[in-house]
Amino acid sequence: xxxxxxxxxxxxxxxxxxxxxxxxxxxxxxxxxxxxxxxxxxxxxxxxxxxxxxxxxxxxxxxxxxxxxxxxxxxxxxxxxxxxxxxxxxxxxxxxxxxxxxxxxxxxxxxxxxxxxxxxxxxxxxxxxxxxxxxxxxxxxxxxxxxxxxxxxxxxxxxxxxxxxxxxxxxxxxxxxxxxxxxxxxxxxxxxxxxxxxxxxxxxxxxxxxxxxxxxxxxxxxxxxxxxxxxxxxxxxxxxxxxxxxxxxxxxxxxxxxxxxxxxxxxxxxxxxxxxxxxxxxxxxxxxxxxxxxxxxxxxxxxxxxxxxxxxxxxxxxxxxxxxxxxxxxxxxxxxxxxxxxxxxxxxxxxxxxxxxxxxxxxxxxxxxxxxxxxxxxx
Numbered sequence: 001x002x003x004x005x006x007x008x009x010x011x012x013x014x015x016x017x018x019x020x021x022x023x024x025x026x027x028x029x030x031x032x033x034x035x036x037x038x039x040x041x042x043x044x045x046x047x048x049x050x051x052x053x054x055x056x057x058x059x060x061x062x063x064x065x066x067x068x069x070x071x072x073x074x075x076x077x078x079x080x081x082x083x084x085x086x087x088x089x090x091x092x093x094x095x096x097x098x099x100x101x102x103x104x105x106x107x108x109x110x111x112x113x114x115x116x117x118x119x120x121x122x123x124x125x126x127x128x129x130x131x132x133x134x135x136x137x138x139x140x141x142x143x144x145x146x147x148x149x150x151x152x153x154x155x156x157x158x159x160x161x162x163x164x165x166x167x168x169x170x171x172x173x174x175x176x177x178x179x180x181x182x183x184x185x186x187x188x189x190x191x192x193x194x195x196x197x198x199x200x201x202x203x204x205x206x207x208x209x210x211x212x213x214x215x216x217x218x219x220x221x222x223x224x225x226x227x228x229x230x231x232x233x234x235x236x237x238x239x240x241x242x243x244x245x246x247x248x249x250x251x252x253x254x255x256x257x258x259x260x261x262x263x264x265x266x267x268x269x270x271x272x273x274x275x276x277x278x279x280x281x282x283x284x285x286x287x288x289x290x291x292x293x294x295x296x297x298x299x300x301x302x303x304x305x306x307x308x309x310x311x312x313x314x315x316x317x318x319x320x321x322x323x324x325x326x327x328x329x330x331x332x333x334x335x336x337x338x339x340x341x342x343x344x345x346x347x348x349x350x351x352x353x354x355x356x357x358x359x360x361x362x363x364x365x366x367x368x369x370x371x372x373x374x375x376x377x378x379x
Contacts, residue, residue: 001102001362007031008098008358009080015069015087015094018124019133021046024067024097028121031101035108037119040142044133048121049143050104054376055114061375062118062145062331063368064324065100066093066125075352091349092153092340095356095364097121102361103368110369115376118143124323129285131323140330147294148333149371150324151364153356155346157339160363162302164336165314166295168250170288171220173321174259176245177280178203178266180230182273187235197230199273200241203266204228207245210261215254222248222319223258248319250287288325288335295334298371302336305370306363338364 014023025046029039037050074081074088082088089095104119120139124130157163180200185193204225215221223245230241247262249255263279270277302311314337324335340346340357347353 001365004098004102004361004365005358007101008094008356008361011067011094011097012089012356013080013083015082015084015089017071017087018068018127018130019045021068021123025121025123028067028097028101032104032119035105037104037108043137043139044123044130046123047130047134049139050119050121051143052108052117053115054111055378057115057376059115059376060118060144060146061115061372062120062143062148062327062333063100063103063372064120064122064131064148064150064327065096066122066130067097068093068123068126068130070126070350072350072352076355078355088352089356090351090354091126092354092356093125095153095358095361096151099361099364100368102365103372106365106369107372112378113373113376114378117372117376118145120148129323129326131326135326135330145331147375148327148331149294149298150327150333150335151338152322152335153340153360154337155340155342155348155354155357157337158341159339159357159360160306160310161339162299162306162311162336163314163339164290164295164299164302164311164334165317166290166292168287168289168317169314169335170317170322170325171222171248171250171319172255172287172325173284174247174255175282175284176247176262178243178245179278180241180270180275181278182237182239182241182275184239185237187237190237193237194273194275195237196241196275197238199270199275200228200230200243202273203269204243206265206269207262210258210265214257214261219254220250220317220319221254221258222246223262248321250317252287255287285321285323286325286329288322289328290334291328291332294332297375298334298336301371301374302367305367
């Protein structure tokens with residue numbers, strides 16, 4: 001597996017942001033071509049689909065790895081540190097890609113399957129929704145998949161553990177910017193102004209009641225005002241205030257209800273102060289919802305592969321988001337986590353000192369091989 005480790009460390013040195021992964025895409029395509037795959041490039045600009053057929057079965061499988069990086073200056077101190085200042089692989093996508101490339105090599109050499117394998121190397125998971133863009137470019141029309149599968153490394157989970165969850169495993173992620181339009185004036189004469197700070201503060205406080213009073217107690221939701229900005233001087237009432245909000249949900253109905261209530265509260269609270277609001281509400285990634293049959297299949301395979309003591313079901317979903325959700329809206333499949341923890345103090349994902357744990361590469365690589373071969377088992 002040292003060749004796969006070398007691939008991972010090379011990818012680590014050339015991190016690129018979403019839809020700009022040109023070096024990464026060229027490198028991955030070159031490796032896959034050497035292995036004998038049929039390569040299709042250009043989906044979502046830098047995305048790649050590598051296809052390998054064997055036998056005459058009509059069955060097919062899709063396995064996805066993301067390969068974009070983050071705008072974080074690296075602080076790992078490793079000798080294969082990022083060569084692109086201000087950018088790093090702080091989420092382990094270099095490892096995801098390396099493991100799938102390793103699996104690709106083994107699958108091509110063994111050809112111990114009957115059907116079609118589509119390996120999906122996806123850009124822009126972190127920002128632009130590369131999965132959605134690939135689908136819009138005809139991913140599943142051009143490369144039919146009976147099911148799709150994806151994984152993510154997790155340094156919070158003990159090394160080598162597989163974690164699954166049927167149904168919602170990650171939340172939807174929406175953003176809202178609310179601008180309160182007031183009337184500026186002198187801080188000593190507030191009666192002649194309309195203070196957008198007071199109205200904005202009232203909106204923020206009222207938003208805290210949405211989850212507790214408008215959403216069923218047994219359904220999960222998050223509304224976080226992450227930024228509130230207005231004014232520059234103590235004796236000046238500004239013209240406007242702005243707030244930025246992240247909204248998370250696991251259920252489509254809850255997601256709709258959150259948007260409705262946020263709009264009603266913002267407009268109503270502003271009106272009660274004689275002001276108005278401008279609302280820019282952006283729907284982001286949907287909830288990642290795993291399908292039962294495919295989750296059961298992969299969980300059972302993991303138990304045979306790693307042992308019952310290494311396989312767990314996640315009790316509660318994660319309120320973070322993942323654009324593999326778009327693929328699961330279009331095809332059956334499942335998304336799961338693979339533990340990479342070395343110590344309890346491991347830097348977490350998106351941390352400047354995070355570094356993918358290469359020791360997990362044999363596990364991830366061989367599991368993808370096992371999954372593809374079992375899904376497309378010869379008669």
